[in-house]
Amino acid sequence: MRMLVRGGLVIDTAPEVVVRPDTDVLIEDGRIAAVGSGLVADDAEVIDATGRIVLPGFVDTHRHVWQTALRGIGTDGDLGYYFDRVMQARGTRYRAEDVAASNLVGALECVDGGITTVQDYSHVQGSTEFADAAVDALDRSGIRAVFGFGPSPLAGGAVDSDGLRHVLGRVSGRITVAVASLGPAYAPFEYVEADWTLAAELGLPVVTHIDSSELTPTPIAKLREAGLLRPDTLYVHCNNLPESELKLIADSGASVSVAPAVESRLEMGEPVAARLRAAGVGVSLGIDTVTSSPGDMFSVMQQVLALGHRSFTAAEVLQLATVAGARALGLTDVGSLAIGNQADLIVLRSTDLNLAGGLQDPVATVVTLGHPGNVETVLVGGTPVKRDGQVVSTSLPAALDALAESTAYLTA
Template sequence: MSPTPARLLLRGGTVVDTDPQVTVRPNTDVLIEQGEILAVGSDLSADGAEVLDARDQIVLPGFVDTHRHVWQAVLRATAVDSDLGDYLNHILGRLSPAMRPEDVYAGNLLGALECLDAGITTVQDFSHVQHRAEHGEAAVGALRAAGIRAVFGFGYPPFDPDARDPKLVRDLRARLFAGDDDPVTLALAPSGPSYAPIDIVEQDWRLAAELDIPLAIHVGSGPVAQRPIEALRERGLLNPRTLYVHGNSLPDDELAMIADSGGTLSIAPAIEAQMGHGAPMINRARATGVVTGLGVDVVTTAPGDMFSLMRAALLTSQLADGPRLFAADVLRMATIGGAAALGLSDRIGSLAVGKRADLVLLRTDAVNMVGATHDIAGAVVASAHPGNVDTVLVAGRIVKRAGLLTHPDLPAALADARRSVAHLAASA
């Protein structure tokens, strides 16, 4: 990975912040020092700094993907025409057990690099492929090798009951997550009350509390609990460190329970529409006050970039009950909203001085972005694509420059991914 410049100045860009509201500042500099935002303003001093020319570019907080099964990058487009049942049977029932540790590493590295290439600087990796301890080690190692900021959600494979072993989580926590300011942090990603008996759920919640880590769970009217949030409340398990994923079938009163508990929500509008999770819920979530972020979910079925995801969010909001969302609302969900959903808004998600310099620079001199100055938020949400991503920074370190990833082992990563694709195709 490329070294982090001690001082870096982004000169003369169109700076777009998203907190507390979307604001646009043309011809503005951003000064970064030791990986943090030191100043945002006009004609900042460049003494001792490496200078990047940001003219003709939009400077944004890095995008935050609040729910993605990153390991599935090597299974791209294998379930485009599948409903949820087919996806579960084919991807989790058949292909997940065929994943060797080297396949998990290849998938996670490829998936994390795909995120960075598209300006996603933080991802919540819901990794329910831990058939053995080596799978978890491979997944975490790949996230770190990619240079992305990540919340690694340790999950048990849903169709492999023998893999459920809390000792694996404790050991991984002790060995791989000792740093206080580690860009890759740990969460627990268990089945949750929709899909597991409440006694098992309570054990998982106690484990997360013991290890002092957050939770991420899929939630909806599942085969075990039709009212999963109420089931958690009855056991005293609602807490502010739980990220709930999907929840299309949850009634408004259960969404309100999440909001009242301080819990947060990740929605994946493209996947929820494609796989039939239920009616779009983005407007209902907003109305109940739940902090909500966006998630790609699976590239087996949908694109892996935030631009496609923001458009899906904007379009599905037009079909949902409640007041419609606008482009600026969606852009906030993709940045500061996602950061808040992951409990990271004190560190990332906006351009506030003192925050980590996780940034994305989009070119406005491309044919699809000329005229973006009419409505910057509208252009980013409705017109931009990954090809417009010129530069990406994570904690001030440049991971993409002039349209190209800077990862030193990119050819090897692609070759390893192709080998895993071939192995998994033979297992399909």
């Protein structure tokens, strides 16, 4: 199958951010075959990108997709409020069908706003039925996903080895798996060691929330002492870690996902992206949870610019949202429009009122002024999951009905 995205203003992200006016993108068998002007592909399906901006899809490196049914309920509280009202009062009521409804609509929300890859940190695992529901919904949405399988922090246990192996037997193609460990901030250390050992045995990456507490003031040093620092680990947040901890992360080759909107709203500490970059740590961006923040990457990019005190340019923020996110997840063939990469790309209408007049600096315009309504077309592996402004991968009305039923049950 061949597809030609013709005549757009193409923004690529690696190795540097570049802008190419009136440029075509040729896709063959789901991968990018050529990028240039006047490409000839007589037998290709054509997407006319005239008056459009074409760029790599966004990569969300940390999101609890299962919480979609609880949108907004954590907005007016801090982290303790989130644990009480979201995790305890509502999260413990979840059934497999609630996970299915939230994951499907949450993933569709991602693709609707141009997120083509999501790291789904699924810490709502009551049984393998929950994991099956989550993975099936991700697959139905058409998104690319790294499914993080792990326990609830309310339980405080290790990752269920049998459950993880079950998930591994069910995924393929666009969906891969990570060990979603509670980590040294939220679990006894013997469980942490068990999680890291399991990940190494199965050849899987680890994703974990990290912060400093009275009980574990230096969690990264504790991991180092146990010989557990490894490059294929994605730490999340890290707002209150001292510089010595950030240096250990940098030296290990691991990355950090920051979620500035949630971190600010839940009072998790000062913005950390600039400190991480200064320490040499790879930084990526996550939504985290729609219980407390917007669910789109445009909002997160704008938060980074607003809170970064000019530490980042617009081009650098765009890289955080694309190629840096891919690297953080260990995905080598997404995040940019390099030849041979997966054809995960988005098309924005540059003629929309909020973007009109912004082509003097299209990168800054997209990062500072864009929103999901500008996203006209989304391809994942060359397959349209949004086209002409409409999600096409599944029945949206049915998905919304199921979510409404779930929300009514969970909040009754």
